Amino acid sequence: MDKLTLFQSKFSDVNKMQFKHIKKNLDRLTESEREHANKYMALYEDYFKTFGWDSDDIIKSYNNTVKMLIKEKFYFTKYGKYRLDSLDQAIKQVYSDDQLMKDYMIWIVYTNLFIDNHLKVYHFFKNMISKQSGEKYLEVGTGHGLYFNEAMISGNFTHYHGVDLSETSVKISKYITSKHEHESDYEIDYMDVFDLDESNKYDFISSGEVLEHVEDPKAFLEKFHRLLTPEGRCYISTATNSPAPDHIYLFKNSQDVIDIIEKCGFEVEEVYEVAAEDIPKDKWDDSTELNVCFVLRKV
Ligand SMILES: C[S@@+](CC[C@H](N)C(=O)[O-])C[C@H]1O[C@@H](n2cnc3c(N)ncnc32)[C@H](O)[C@@H]1O
Numbered sequence: 001m002d003k004l005t006l007f008q009s010k011f012s013d014v015n016k017m018q019f020k021h022i023k024k025n026l027d028r029l030t031e032s033e034r035e036h037a038n039k040y041m042a043l044y045e046d047y048f049k050t051f052g053w054d055s056d057d058i059i060k061s062y063n064n065t066v067k068m069l070i071k072e073k074f075y076f077t078k079y080g081k082y083r084l085d086s087l088d089q090a091i092k093q094v095y096s097d098d099q100l101m102k103d104y105m106i107w108i109v110y111t112n113l114f115i116d117n118h119l120k121v122y123h124f125f126k127n128m129i130s131k132q133s134g135e136k137y138l139e140v141g142t143g144h145g146l147y148f149n150e151a152m153i154s155g156n157f158t159h160y161h162g163v164d165l166s167e168t169s170v171k172i173s174k175y176i177t178s179k180h181e182h183e184s185d186y187e188i189d190y191m192d193v194f195d196l197d198e199s200n201k202y203d204f205i206s207s208g209e210v211l212e213h214v215e216d217p218k219a220f221l222e223k224f225h226r227l228l229t230p231e232g233r234c235y236i237s238t239a240t241n242s243p244a245p246d247h248i249y250l251f252k253n254s255q256d257v258i259d260i261i262e263k264c265g266f267e268v269e270e271v272y273e274v275a276a277e278d279i280p281k282d283k284w285d286d287s288t289e290l291n292v293c294f295v296l297r298k299v
Pocket residue numbers: 095108112140141142143144145147163164165166169191192193194207208209210213214
């Protein structure tokens with residue numbers, strides 16, 4: 001039985017309510033998406049085996065995040081804001097909690113392998129990065145490492161650098177990258193992007209699903225601006241109306257993000273938006289959960 005089929009059948013035992021959602025998404029996958037998902041699921045399983053986990057532990061871990069996100073949604077619906085206000089809280093409550101980060105990274109990476117909206121973002125990124133080239137690539141917030149590894153496979157850069165301020169994320173990202181044969185060299189450092197030396201410039205900066213994790217997205221993007229070469233490009237993705245244990249900054253719609261981007265000396269070259277649920281675009285409003293991706297250039 002392949003990893004996806006096993007996941008689907010075992011998930012029905014741990015969470016009957018969410019099972020339909022998983023099944024609907026798995027039924028949509030193409031053969032090549034299934035193959036891709038199975039390949040990566042095997043790699044992540046191997047990594048978690050080093051901690052004595054088996055496939056049941058991984059499903060439990062995925063489900064822990066599903067339950068945690070439901071609690072965050074209750075809070076968001078009741079108070080109209082995310083629970084956390086500061087990076088300090090996110091570091092203490094999430095990034096330095098190894099078990100919680102493992103649960104969270106399993107959920108994020110698996111949703112990027114088989115849940116429709118995240119998978120669409122992944123396809124957008126893969127296609128976009130295959131058209132980019134230069135000397136140095138930087139990824140901020142490598143998390144589970146899927147995008148960093150994909151950039152190394154599909155991008156055309158000489159050197160790849162990843163940074164993340166969770167040690168758990170850095171370890172997972174290093175493992176996944178080390179399991180592929182890459183021609184370019186790379187390093188992944190446990191650090192905050194704000195501590196990067198600005199005299200060292202990058203031709204491309206990528207940061208997926210991090211902007212909503214920061215207190216001050218303007219300061220974050222201004223840092224990217226200073227780190228980029230004049231002709232450099234930047235990819236960011238974020239989420240609107242998307243409560244999670246480490247989300248701080250609430251964007252209500254794509255324009256909220258664009259307003260900040262434009263204040264930081266960037267212009268938008270490309271936008272890609274997808275709703276978390278199957279909601280047609282003419283029904284989107286300031287409460288719709290969206291994933292939004294941007295390719296930016298310096299003005
Ligand atoms: C939700 S994960 C994103 C994973 C992946 N990039 C993706 O698109 O799915 C967010 C990651 O950003 C990291 N992070 C948050 N703020 C950061 C900062 N200031 N510098 C570096 N990493 C940061 C967190 O530790 C976490 O691993």
